[in-house]
């Protein structure tokens with residue numbers, strides 16, 4: 001027995017310690033030395049744990065800790081703009097000011113996403129959001145025209161208007177009924193609207209999420225999968241797939257992914273069935289010319305054998321997620337901030353009334369959207385206060401200097417969008433919701449870093465759907481506020497904001513919806 005144990009120690013444990021643990025430990029002590037000047041939480045006395053045990057499992061409490069750290073490192077006295085948390089032996093460095101990002105975010109050698117994104121791969125595989133290097137570059141070149149072409153954006157206006165009208169009509173069911181005052185969570189209404197929009201604009205598919213009413217399976221599954229991924233990232237024991245897949249959470253993720261992949265696969269198959277037909281026959285028997293969409297540009301690549309069906313599916317999954325959830329979160333948060341600031345709401349109403357001359361039905365044109373200067377400032381300020389994507393992560397590909405601090409190759413850098421937006425050097429009294437910061441007062445790069453406001457990230461890995469989203473938001477919000485007033489009394493603290501892939505209130509935002517009272 002003794003001999004057996006000795007032989008196990010010699011053949012398994014000893015090489016494991018020498019070849020695996022010792023190099024990791026040496027690297028860890030070197031990094032601890034390199035990053036000693038970056039503010040951090042006190043390191044745990046439990047070896048190999050780092051700060052993990054200080055991360056509260058309640059997501060909103062953990063999010064509050066991150067914000068506290070960000071505000072500390074932005075203070076004048078020790079303004080490093082960086083803080084570090086130790087994930088076991090690995091440092092996670094958070095960049096929290098525009099200046100700290102300047103040398104990194106736009107650097108073409110620093111575009112690789114971090115290890116955290118691999119947890120999205122069971123869902124999005126390596127589509128545009130999660131891919132790297134040559135694959136990402138080729139895809140980005142291929143897809144960009146589908147969302148940046150001005151003529152295409154004009155075509156999208158029709159879809160934005162149609163779906164916004166359905167959305168506004170659905171809100172009639174939330175109107176105060178007699179004396180009874182009831183507050184409603186508008187998120188299910190908003191998210192089904194943005195889902196209908198992205199499916200029709202990018203895939204020419206009518207998923208009719210809004211007209212099917214109630215909660216939508218796709219929207220629910222998206223929220224659940226984001227939550228599971230977030231939970232897994234913070235629980236290293238769940239990282240190996242062979243463990244995770246056997247746990248209840250892993251099995252639940254697999255179930256939810258069946259729903260999401262089922263929807264995207266059906267969209268592709270339906271489009272493929274008619275892809276080569278130039279004209280198709282409508283239900284009324286008329287010939288209609290097809291509108292070419294994003295999905296067609298992918299299918300054309302499949303015809304020329306540049307992409308496979310799986311390649312197309314990963315992009316459809318990516319756009320169905322990024323294209324609806326981020327925009328829905330933005331609109332929900334913007335409604336919340338307008339609904340809790342009556343003075344801002346009055347100005348939004350006044351601007352929209354002036355543009356549409358009180359007409360509640362006329363579709364919003366591109367010119368109308370461009371003249372919504374105040375609404376534009378309100379949306380920007382809302383995205384500053386509650387950015388839908390709280391952080392994005394990259395892995396340093398080479399050593400670089402950030403605000404005088406060397407960051408070593410291989411380190412995960414968190415571009416902490418939420419933290420950056422609360423830097424009081426760039427935005428005095430950052431907690432205050434003040435759309436005037438963005439209203440008719442252009443700020444120079446000397447006054448505010450170009451990276452101080454980055455809800456769509458920045459540089460060449462920025463959001464490909466930015467222009468699409470900005471137009472969509474204006475059409476939906478102007479359609480809503482032409483007809484209704486919103487009122488909410490919850491404070492931001494009460495919402496228990498949680499940083500997941502998309503930022504979410506753990507407590508649903510409840511609105512009282514009323515018809516506008518015209519003087």
Ligand code: HEM
Nearest residue numbers: 128129322323326327330389392455456457463464465469
């Ligand atoms: C207000 C709404 C939106 C916000 C705040 C937003 C924000 C972002 C951010 C911060 C990133 C960088 C993610 C990262 O580096 O991990 C990103 C990337 C991306 N977004 Fe958006 N997004 C929005 C709307 C959209 C829409 C409508 C679409 C699709 C039409 C879209 C498609 C994408 C894609 C595909 C990427 C990956 C781009 C790449 O890596 O090349 N987004 N978005």
